Amino acid sequence: xxxxxxxxxxxxxxxxxxxxxxxxxxxxxxxxxxxxxxxxxxxxxxxxxxxxxxxxxxxxxxxxxxxxxxxxxxxxxxxxxxxxxxxxxxxxxxxxxxxxxxxxxxxxxxxxxxxxxxxxxxxxxxxxxxxxxxxxxxxxxxxxxxxxxxxxxxxxxxxxxxxxxxxxxxxxxxxxxxxxxxxxxxxxxxxxxxxxxxxxxxxxxxxxxxxxxxxxxxxxxxxxxxxxxxxxxxxxxxxxxxxxxxxxxxxxxxxxxxxxxxxxxxxxxxxxxxxxxxxxxxxxxxxxxxxxxxxxxxxxxxxxxxxxxxxxxxxxxxxxxxxxxxxxxxxxxxxxxxxxxxxxxxxxxxxxxxxxxxxxxxxxxxxxxxxxxxxxxxxxxxxxxxxxxxxxxxxxxxxxxxxxxxxxxxxxxxxxxxxxxxxxxxxxxxxxxxxxxxxxxxxxxxxxxxxxxxxxxxxxxxxxxxxxxxxxxxxxxxxxxxxxxxxxxxxxxxxxxxxxxxxxxxxxxxxxxxxxxxxxxxxxxxxxxxxxxxxxxxxxxxxxxxxxxxx
Ligand code: ME8
Numbered sequence: 001x002x003x004x005x006x007x008x009x010x011x012x013x014x015x016x017x018x019x020x021x022x023x024x025x026x027x028x029x030x031x032x033x034x035x036x037x038x039x040x041x042x043x044x045x046x047x048x049x050x051x052x053x054x055x056x057x058x059x060x061x062x063x064x065x066x067x068x069x070x071x072x073x074x075x076x077x078x079x080x081x082x083x084x085x086x087x088x089x090x091x092x093x094x095x096x097x098x099x100x101x102x103x104x105x106x107x108x109x110x111x112x113x114x115x116x117x118x119x120x121x122x123x124x125x126x127x128x129x130x131x132x133x134x135x136x137x138x139x140x141x142x143x144x145x146x147x148x149x150x151x152x153x154x155x156x157x158x159x160x161x162x163x164x165x166x167x168x169x170x171x172x173x174x175x176x177x178x179x180x181x182x183x184x185x186x187x188x189x190x191x192x193x194x195x196x197x198x199x200x201x202x203x204x205x206x207x208x209x210x211x212x213x214x215x216x217x218x219x220x221x222x223x224x225x226x227x228x229x230x231x232x233x234x235x236x237x238x239x240x241x242x243x244x245x246x247x248x249x250x251x252x253x254x255x256x257x258x259x260x261x262x263x264x265x266x267x268x269x270x271x272x273x274x275x276x277x278x279x280x281x282x283x284x285x286x287x288x289x290x291x292x293x294x295x296x297x298x299x300x301x302x303x304x305x306x307x308x309x310x311x312x313x314x315x316x317x318x319x320x321x322x323x324x325x326x327x328x329x330x331x332x333x334x335x336x337x338x339x340x341x342x343x344x345x346x347x348x349x350x351x352x353x354x355x356x357x358x359x360x361x362x363x364x365x366x367x368x369x370x371x372x373x374x375x376x377x378x379x380x381x382x383x384x385x386x387x388x389x390x391x392x393x394x395x396x397x398x399x400x401x402x403x404x405x406x407x408x409x410x411x412x413x414x415x416x417x418x419x420x421x422x423x424x425x426x427x428x429x430x431x432x433x434x435x436x437x438x439x440x441x442x443x444x445x446x447x448x449x450x451x452x453x454x455x456x457x458x459x460x461x462x463x464x465x466x467x468x469x470x471x472x473x474x475x476x477x478x479x480x481x482x483x484x485x486x487x488x489x490x491x492x493x494x495x496x497x498x499x500x501x502x503x504x505x506x507x508x509x510x511x512x513x514x515x516x517x518x519x520x521x522x523x524x525x526x527x528x529x530x531x532x533x534x535x536x537x538x539x540x541x542x543x544x545x546x547x548x549x550x551x
Contacts (some may be wrong), residue, residue, distance in 0.1 A: 012243070017276070030331070048103060121262045136180055137183075142170060154166060182227040204289070227245060252295065279309070288312035301369075312359055379538065380539075387535055396476070400471060454473045457469055483521050508527055
């Protein structure tokens, strides 16, 4: 769980350097599911928020295409691995980004020449530095995890694997492997890693992950086998091309190969590298926190590069109490949800309903209830009632407000507080908290409407003029909606744009993208006379009918 206390933000916008966020590069062994999309949406929300600060941002995602797991999936599909990954990336992985509305700046595939070439440069650098040696290895390998396992990592199997020890994640026994491999001297970095952890308490978040990593580093860290000879679907080692690079060892490098690792000084790639690296946040699921928090920093130390500022290990989406996964056939496709609820509701649900950093169970019932309560009744109704009343009482044109009372001052104050709280939450990557902070405005504006009952005021002829109490109330609601549109743009870009449009804001204030979040709560921005048009942000969904359809 992410601690609720405020801590020092680790993300300072150093002059000129982009706020650089990454997701894991996903295995192209099957189509994406909502677990993969979860990390992508989180990264998108985070980076869109930073863009709303008018700060330079770089958001990288992509696909991990080499290694035994992908090779076996291609073989099962009866295809060569390159065509298999080409087809799956084009038909499923890239479209997933549209499905959940991801505004990534780059998409790296590990089969691209830019990755392969730069990985080979990095491999040569490790080798020349003396951090790679040839050795013999015998161990238990889980292809699902693409990882050697220690006996203590395994648990007793069930069903067909009763009596055998299996990988807890994939439920299958790992295979026994004996190979002559090259090794990376991970064990040589124990002291340096511990010193870095000690000096950077927020290097790995949440704290539970930080503690787990520290004990892992202290517990007999072994050198890492980084090459394979039993198959050739990978990047050949430059000094011994009989070996291909271990998939994790090259995959981790993607965060740097995508931004110009070791490009010639003065080149475009070198400038990109200087403008992005080190990454500000590597977002990962806790299943792969060790690779990112132990192996990756040691690799960077070996290469003489700066370490990322933070690794954020979020929790799992669970199905039946277990991690949802492709291999267990518990995967739900993002399309299944967005086809019914749309991408904005999808993003809202996952970022609001699950504490970012903890585990969460997805449920259609919970999603449906939140859609109707929070989105259709809460925000949708607020916007449509406001537009309808301005239409009815003021001919669709925003009136001029009269004198503010304590009720308006309270709404305005809350707007300032909730934007400030959301800003602080974003700096801690407490994404769920950022959403609930903005949402306080939606709840407060609904309460204010109920208390002020503008429909009662509207029955009096003397209220239908500029400066009246009715005018003040509707301007206050419109201003709240304006702040809400800016505050929600990172989370729900489509709906926020519709809301912005309905408030006549593009003509009066410019595009939504160029509204700085820091000053969004400054009051009184919408000028009198602005046309306010009808809007239906979240059409109600008949959940009972949906269930009947499913049955
Ligand atoms: O591990 N809940 O790729 P992968 C939440 N290629 N997030 C989930 C999830 C779940 N049930 N299931 C998957 C790999 N994820 C490597 C990464 S990076 C250099 C290489 C998300 O396809 C989560 O981010 O198995 C997890 O870490 C990632 O997908 C694993 O994706």
